[in-house]
Amino acid sequence: MLQFESQPLADLAQSLRTVRQAKTFNNPERFIEGWYWAIRSKDLKIGQVKPITLQGRNLAIYRGTDGKVIALDAYCPHMGAHLAEGKVEGNGLRCFFHNWKYDDRGLCVESPGLDRTIPAKVRSWPTSETYGLVWVWTGETPRHPVPFVPELAGKDCDAGFGLGFRKNCHPNVVMINAIDAHHFNTVHNLPVEVKFEKQNLNDNAIIFSNITRGGEQSWFIKLIRPLYQNEITYKMCYWYGSTGTVTVGPDFLHFHIMFSIRLKADGKAEGQTIAITEKRPGLWGWLFNRIVLWITLRVGNYFAKGDTKLFETIKFDLKTPTLADQSIIEFIEQVETQKPLKWETWETVEHLS
Ligand code: FES
Numbered sequence: 001m002l003q004f005e006s007q008p009l010a011d012l013a014q015s016l017r018t019v020r021q022a023k024t025f026n027n028p029e030r031f032i033e034g035w036y037w038a039i040r041s042k043d044l045k046i047g048q049v050k051p052i053t054l055q056g057r058n059l060a061i062y063r064g065t066d067g068k069v070i071a072l073d074a075y076c077p078h079m080g081a082h083l084a085e086g087k088v089e090g091n092g093l094r095c096f097f098h099n100w101k102y103d104d105r106g107l108c109v110e111s112p113g114l115d116r117t118i119p120a121k122v123r124s125w126p127t128s129e130t131y132g133l134v135w136v137w138t139g140e141t142p143r144h145p146v147p148f149v150p151e152l153a154g155k156d157c158d159a160g161f162g163l164g165f166r167k168n169c170h171p172n173v174v175m176i177n178a179i180d181a182h183h184f185n186t187v188h189n190l191p192v193e194v195k196f197e198k199q200n201l202n203d204n205a206i207i208f209s210n211i212t213r214g215g216e217q218s219w220f221i222k223l224i225r226p227l228y229q230n231e232i233t234y235k236m237c238y239w240y241g242s243t244g245t246v247t248v249g250p251d252f253l254h255f256h257i258m259f260s261i262r263l264k265a266d267g268k269a270e271g272q273t274i275a276i277t278e279k280r281p282g283l284w285g286w287l288f289n290r291i292v293l294w295i296t297l298r299v300g301n302y303f304a305k306g307d308t309k310l311f312e313t314i315k316f317d318l319k320t321p322t323l324a325d326q327s328i329i330e331f332i333e334q335v336e337t338q339k340p341l342k343w344e345t346w347e348t349v350e351h352l353s
């Protein structure tokens with residue numbers, strides 16, 4: 001069980017400063033430049049265009065005849081028609097209103113009835129299709145691939161969707177649940193002790209790994225001990241403060257679950273649960289993976305259910321940090337180091353002070 005120690009005064013003061021001075025964390029007007037999922041791949045067939053609002057910005061997302069997904073700003077630079085009212089033609093998109101056509105870079109390539117093509121341009125955004133989802137990078141050039149599980153880096157993966165969810169609080173606040181070690185005992189009744197060590201994966205991703213053997217006196221740990229040589233596996237990797245991957249399971253088989261959350265109006269959260277596992281060859285590999293993904297989602301849903309009510313009413317305010325909240329403070333610090341954008345406009349926040 002968790003030991004409460006009184007935190008040294010200097011550390012406590014520093015932690016309080018970090019939390020109080022946070023400009024991006026839990027700010028309903030800001031998010032971090034990165035990859036955010038827009039729509040399920042299967043809901044965007046070749047030749048289809050859909051209106052999507054992502055991190056407050058309106059987009060027209062379509063799939064051209066070459067199968068590639070293109071994300072354009074929603075409003076036609078001629079007179080502001082929503083481009084999702086238009087039609088996909090080849091790998092371009094034609095506006096419904098006066099039929100100007102834009103190519104996959106957003107350049108106007110036809111403006112019918114006029115004596116020359118108007119050099120108009122609508123902004124286009126980088127896209128990727130991973131885990132059965134279309135993702136959009138909310139800046140100029142992606143700095144990383146779509147969020148991945150560190151131990152599956154560079155590997156081909158199978159994925160399955162769990163529940164979509166909405167929470168009445170900011171995505172950053174939902175995210176810290178997975179490293180709030182104290183609540184594993186109080187909410188989820190897990191008779192284990194968890195202590196995290198942090199490690200930066202890159203400038204947008206941070207890993208928290210459990211480093212304890214879990215409390216040898218507990219019956220639960222005694223029961224699962226044969227499955228673990230050293231520490232009990234529990235790893236969390238956070239991307240952009242709003243997508244997290246949890247890795248749990250015995251040494252011979254790790255389960256990975258991703259929670260990817262977008263920021264909605266009024267600082268609310270909308271998320272998608274995705275089970276991920278390494279691709280395995282052959283029919284047996286395929287079948288095995290279906291079972292692994294099914295188990296992963298059951299475990300994910302069990303933990304997500306335990307906190308449902310809490311996120312309806314919480315007003316996050318870490319007024320009294322304890323030693324057990326150290327990882328949460330480290331998460332907040334890491335969110336503050338990343339590039340903040342304004343919700344809705346996706347403009348860079350210039351003045352960080
Ligand atoms: S508003 Fe799009 S072509 Fe006129």
Ligand SMILES: [Fe+2]
Nearest residue numbers: 177303306307
């Ligand atoms: Fe929880």
